[in-house]
Amino acid sequence: MPLPIQTDVDLRYSNTLGLAARASHLAVLREPAQLAVLAADPALARMPWHVLGGGSNLVLPEVVPGLTLKVEIAGRRVLGEDGQAVYVAAGGGEPWHDFVQWTLAQGWGGLENLSLIPGTVGAAPIQNIGAYGVEVKDVLFELSAYRLVDGERRVFGNAECAFGYRDSVFKQGEAGRWLIGEVVFRLPRSPVLRTGYGEIDAELAAAGLPHTPAGVAQAVINVRRRKLPDPALLGNAGSFFKNPLVPAATRDALLAEHPTLVSYPMPDGSHKLAAGWLIEEAGWKGRNLGPVGMYARQALVLVNHGGAARADVAALTAAVQASVAQRFGVSLEPEPVWW
Structure with missing residues (x-):
């Protein structure tokens, strides 16, 4: 039919x-x-x-x-376990945060740091969403994708997804070819809590939350609600720019000139610079350009104050990139996909 x-x-x-x-x-x-x-x-x-x-x-x-x-492909199901982990699947149209909360309610950790991220389960691997030291690639086992030209199903294992920082094969060589119908996650029975990134440790202590997956999830939710606007009230796409990766020598030179520079060492020896800090120091925090601007509480978030179109977003994006490049010699890349 x-x-x-x-x-x-x-x-x-x-x-x-x-x-x-x-x-x-x-x-x-x-x-x-x-x-x-x-x-x-x-x-x-x-x-x-x-x-x-x-x-x-x-x-x-x-x-x-x-x-x-x-x-809008729905569904959540348990596939089995191997003693060390449980394998759960979710339809590509499931709201991401609802799915995370469901896993926590079953007593399974692994996704707690990714609480309150908007979007769907099927979109999560495309962007390799991440927050507070955890990325989807850390827990994704495999996914079922359907080729747009004929609907043929293909299973992509974790390695075949070619995950990178806010990146995957679905944004590169296979971009625009697939629809992700279901994602399978491997959630460890004994998850290692990651609380040292950002304000999570401090929030756990301040709110008296337990050091459990559910406690960490609530700490993440608390922090995100303080720092990020609700899209239902103020249009936004979350973090708008990627945190740029630079060689150690570049980071050291910047730190010598800007002692308060915020950066994080990476396993390969490079450093991830905090894009929000760069944008704020360049004078864009709380500053508008037409109907759009960079959020007053978090400079990394581009917001729509009402009536904005793509051209307005493009103009602000270019202006912020130019300011950061001029002051720090660093290139910023937007996170969202531009259709």
């Missing part, structure tokens, strides 16, 4: 930045098998296709051409 195709669909409330955008055509997918039905339609097959999850990591144009596939 053909899937209903909607035309000229308002996407303002389907992207957390709240940008004015419309989809030329849109289909809602609730089962992976529906993809093959769409691919068999000659008229649809000639269109460009875009896959939309929670819209929390996107900068949309005013008109999205072709077919937008809204992924």
